[in-house]
Amino acid sequence: MKLHTLIEYCLLIFFSGIYFAFLGFESSGVTFIIGVIFIYIIISLSLKRILPHYHLADKKMPILVSVLLVIGSVFITMLILTILAT
Numbered sequence: 001m002k003l004h005t006l007i008e009y010c011l012l013i014f015f016s017g018i019y020f021a022f023l024g025f026e027s028s029g030v031t032f033i034i035g036v037i038f039i040y041i042i043i044s045l046s047l048k049r050i051l052p053h054y055h056l057a058d059k060k061m062p063i064l065v066s067v068l069l070v071i072g073s074v075f076i077t078m079l080i081l082t083i084l085a086t
Contacts, residue, residue: 001066003059004051010073011043017077021084 019035027035061069 001061001063003061004047006061006066006069007051008043008047010069011047012040013070013073014077015039015043017074017081021081 016036016039019039023032023035
């Protein structure tokens with residue numbers, strides 16, 4: 001998996017988790033979908049501007065590292081939400 005895609009997935013998991021937690025899954029369908037699309041657009045545009053400066057966009061990551069980073073982003077998201085809730 002490319003590093004660009006991996007970072008995009010991890011950030012999407014993190015910010016979507018925060019958005020869903022504060023939203024409480026109680027919005028109407030249209031506002032929920034617009035929020036998720038807005039989060040994806042912001043992440044995608046910011047990564048396209050930031051990563052080319054570091055020449056990391058085409059770097060390949062091993063599958064084990066990719067899986068561990070995705071699991072880590074879920075863990076960090078849940079940890080932050082747990083700390084905020086207590």
